Amino acid sequence: MTSKIKKRLFGFGLYSVACLSLFAQKGGGTATPVYLDENKAIEQRVEDALSRMTLEEKVAMVHAQSNFSSAGCPRLGIPELWMSDGPHGVRAEVLWGNFDWANWTTDSCTAFPALTCLAASFNPDMAYAYGEAIGAEARYRKKDVLLAPGVNIYRSPLNGRNFEYMGEDPYLASRLAVPYIQGVQTNGVAACVKHYALNNQEQWRGSINVVVDDRALHEIYLPAFKASVLEGGTWALMGSYNKYKGQHCCHNDFMLNKILKQDWGFDGAVVSDWSGTHSTDEAATNGLDVEMGTWTDGLKLLGRPFTYNDYFLANPYLKGLKEGKYEVKDLDDKVRRMLRLCFRTNMDRHRPYGSFATPEHADIARKIGEEGIVLLKNDKGFFPIAPGRYSKILVVGENAVRSLTVGGGSSELKVKREISPLQGLKEKYGDDRISYTMGYTSDPSKYNVDSLKQQAIAMAKDAEVVLFIGGLNKDAHQDCEGEDRQIFELPYEQGTLISQLVAYNKNTGVIIISGNGVSMPWLKSVPALMQSWYLGSEAGYATANVVSGEVNPSGKMPFSIPVKLEDNAAHHFGTKAFPGDGTDVVYEEGILVGYRWHDTKKIPALFPFGYGMSYTTFSYGKMATNKKEYGKEDTIELSFTLANDGKCAGAETAQIYVSQSNPLLERPVKELKAFKKVFLDAGERKVVSLSIPVKELAYYDDKKQDWVVDSDQFTLHCGASSTDIKSSVSIQVQ
Numbered sequence: 196m197t198s199k200i201k202k203r204l205f206g207f208g209l210y211s212v213a214c215l216s217l218f219a220q221k222g223g224g225t226a227t228p229v230y231l232d233e234n235k236a237i238e239q240r241v242e243d244a245l246s247r248m249t250l251e252e253k254v255a256m257v258h259a260q261s262n263f264s265s266a267g268c269p270r271l272g273i274p275e276l277w278m279s280d281g282p283h284g285v286r287a288e289v290l291w292g293n294f295d296w297a298n299w300t301t302d303s304c305t306a307f308p309a310l311t312c313l314a315a316s317f318n319p320d321m322a323y324a325y326g327e328a329i330g331a332e333a334r335y336r337k338k339d340v341l342l343a344p345g346v347n348i349y350r351s352p353l354n355g356r357n358f359e360y361m362g363e364d365p366y367l368a369s370r371l372a373v374p375y376i377q378g379v380q381t382n383g384v385a386a387c388v389k390h391y392a393l394n395n396q397e398q399w400r401g402s403i404n405v406v407v408d409d410r411a412l413h414e415i416y417l418p419a420f421k422a423s424v425l426e427g428g429t430w431a432l433m434g435s436y437n438k439y440k441g442q443h444c445c446h447n448d449f450m451l452n453k454i455l456k457q458d459w460g461f462d463g464a465v466v467s468d469w470s471g472t473h474s475t476d477e478a479a480t481n482g483l484d485v486e487m488g489t490w491t492d493g494l495k496l497l498g499r500p501f502t503y504n505d506y507f508l509a510n511p512y513l514k515g516l517k518e519g520k521y522e523v524k525d526l527d528d529k530v531r532r533m534l535r536l537c538f539r540t541n542m543d544r545h546r547p548y549g550s551f552a553t554p555e556h557a558d559i560a561r562k563i564g565e566e567g568i569v570l571l572k573n574d575k576g577f578f579p580i581a582p583g584r585y586s587k588i589l590v591v592g593e594n595a596v597r598s599l600t601v602g603g604g605s606s607e608l609k610v611k612r613e614i615s616p617l618q619g620l621k622e623k624y625g626d627d628r629i630s631y632t633m634g635y636t637s638d639p640s641k642y643n644v645d646s647l648k649q650q651a652i653a654m655a656k657d658a659e660v661v662l663f664i665g666g667l668n669k670d671a672h673q674d675c676e677g678e679d680r681q682i683f684e685l686p687y688e689q690g691t692l693i694s695q696l697v698a699y700n701k702n703t704g705v706i707i708i709s710g711n712g713v714s715m716p717w718l719k720s721v722p723a724l725m726q727s728w729y730l731g732s733e734a735g736y737a738t739a740n741v742v743s744g745e746v747n748p749s750g751k752m753p754f755s756i757p758v759k760l761e762d763n764a765a766h767h768f769g770t771k772a773f774p775g776d777g778t779d780v781v782y783e784e785g786i787l788v789g790y791r792w793h794d795t796k797k798i799p800a801l802f803p804f805g806y807g808m809s810y811t812t813f814s815y816g817k818m819a820t821n822k823k824e825y826g827k828e829d830t831i832e833l834s835f836t837l838a839n840d841g842k843c844a845g846a847e848t849a850q851i852y853v854s855q856s857n858p859l860l861e862r863p864v865k866e867l868k869a870f871k872k873v874f875l876d877a878g879e880r881k882v883v884s885l886s887i888p889v890k891e892l893a894y895y896d897d898k899k900q901d902w903v904v905d906s907d908q909f910t911l912h913c914g915a916s917s918t919d920i921k922s923s924v925s926i927q928v929q
């Protein structure tokens with residue numbers, strides 16, 4: 196080929212490349228628009244998509260189009276966003292416009308244990324596994340946002356929704372919420388941490404104004420949300436129903452614009468709770484990004500049908516924008532966050548496909564259950580009940596057979612299976628060795644209460660061992676959304692029955708299934724007690740494995756159980772402090788929540804925070820720190836040996852609490868600042884190392900409106916619970 200021809204060909208080649216790229220840049224041909232280009236950064240895609248949207252398309256994206264979805268942008272091919280409850284499993288599919296089940300045949304899920312159980316496991320690895328599995332189920336069910344986890348602090352044992360949350364300590368809740376969120380989001384599904392914030396009761400939840408001092412707000416009620424944002428990287432967050440500083444938290448300038456978005460730099464989307472939006476003016480400017488569920492509680496606007504176009508952030512908002520009453524820049528911020536949520540989820544072509552109701556998820560559910568059950572009392576080696584030890588085992592109690600995955604409100608589930616405690620025990624010990632009677636009922640209209648009791652007593656007399664399985668359930672005024680408990684005692688006269696059973700058969704153990712503490716006037720008379728939880732699909736197998744000793748219990752209490760209700764901080768101050776007067780509820784106890792109260796006020800709990808026994812025994816060596824004096828930017832390195840002195844493998848959660856010697860402001864006697872769950876074979880010993888950044892010794896100074904670490908002496912306490920301190924070391928912070 197002559198050089199002349201080569202030159203011509205080369206020239207033509209350059210020319211055609213130039214034409215093609217010019218053609219592409221004009222977007223006239225097959226070139227991919229920026230917002231659809233996977234290779235472009237999300238922020239570029241967000242800005243490009245936003246620039247292409249009309250005002251109407253933008254407004255459509257910031258309110259619901261159905262009960263659990265918000266609009267995408269059909270013209271641009273941006274999909275609608277689908278959300279689903281809940282913290283313990285993916286809720287059954289509901290109809291377009293309400294909460295009625297759609298009666299699909301393909302939405303029976305894995306029910307994982309309630310989050311109180313996860314909290315009791317004190318195991319962040321389990322929290323990650325939990326999140327990854329539940330996120331995979333949400334992904335498989337084509338949900339882009341999982342409305343979970345719940346991290347509200349357990350302030351009162353009467354709060355109907357404590358079973359959905361992770362106990363009374365902000366550090367524990369933070370350490371478990373972060374990996375849960377990370378696990379969920381590895382599936383390309385957004386977590387939506389809730390309910391931000393101060394939703395610590397159900398009574399008057401839609402309107403009650405919480406009055407709480409700044410220190411308690413920052414030291415107790417915000418940390419788990421802050422960790423979820425700063426460490427968990429949660430892509431969404433749900434506002435709570437209640438008010439704070441007189442404004443509903445779903446559109447609260449201080450909580451959403453100042454703290455969440457400005458101070459913490461949250462770049463995700465703020466989702467309202469369902470019916471949590473009450474004003475276009477406030478929703479337009481106070482940090483709400485998408486309005487969900489308005490009036491889905493059956494109310495109708497002025498008696499006429501209420502449509503999604505009537506939403507506060509729908510036509511009324513659009514009208515105000517057009518009239519210049521609301522600024523487009525505020526709308527654009529909402530839409531950016533919703534678009535970012537889409538690009539992180541349903542517009543990410545590379546996200547996994549998920550999986551649903553798998554044997555692996557069932558295993559994870561069972562393991563979390565096994566690790567969360569708390570052995571609270573075990574005299575005379577009552578537990579474990581090794582197979583073959585008894586031939587006549589009597590199981591008593593409605594909770595041994597009752598489904599505890601249904602009900603309870605929005606966390607309700609339609610499950611692929613739910614192994615009851617009774618079924619688990621029968622499979623473990625053999626049908627012929629297990630007999631059952633209900634003993635008590637939650638529905639006295641169906642049963643003769645007295646004959647149930649007499650039957651149980653009669654059978655107890657000639658049983659070798661009795662296992663009472665009771666507690667609370669998901670009925671109204673039990674562990675249930677929308678209603679708080681009205682009594683601290685066990686309902687349905689279970690307490691009387693327990694006392695009578697043990698009177699006729701001393702060898703009676705009790706398993707309480709609940710999400711809240713209960714009073715236990717019968718405790719002295721029973722040799723053994725377990726605090727169990729709503730364990731979900733594998734409840735029976737987890738229960739039987741722990742009862743039989745196949746699994747050594749390792750749970751620790753995520754909340755204190757007071758002897759009587761008045762010993763609890765929130766109930767010490769009368770009804771103004773719980774549940775309030777219908778307008779305000781005043782958190783009189785301030786930062787002294789849970790063990791902080793019991794320790795500081797020297798009111799011993801019946802069972803303290805962090806307490807839990809094992810079938811083996813552990814011994815702690817003396818704790819040592821790497822230095823005696825620390826600067827404020829240092830990290831405290833501490834270590835101690837932990838030994839399993841017993842005959843079976845087990846796990847112990849060692850806890851580190853910190854006290855300040857001369858605080859300038861009141862501080863609790865001690866605060867949890869580190870913990871580690873250590874698995875040890877019989878006879879094994881390990882050196883346990885933990886670290887605590889000195890800055891985590893800070894308290895919130897409400898005058899300075901900032902966190903402060905005083906130069907002072909601090910004491911580190913290493914303990915098996917908040918009251919069982921094994922060794923202490925004092926250090927100096929300069």
Ligand code: GLC
Nearest residue numbers: 280342389390468469488605
């Ligand atoms: C409920 C709950 C919230 C739930 C939402 C959707 O009222 O407060 O936790 O995610 O509405 O069901």
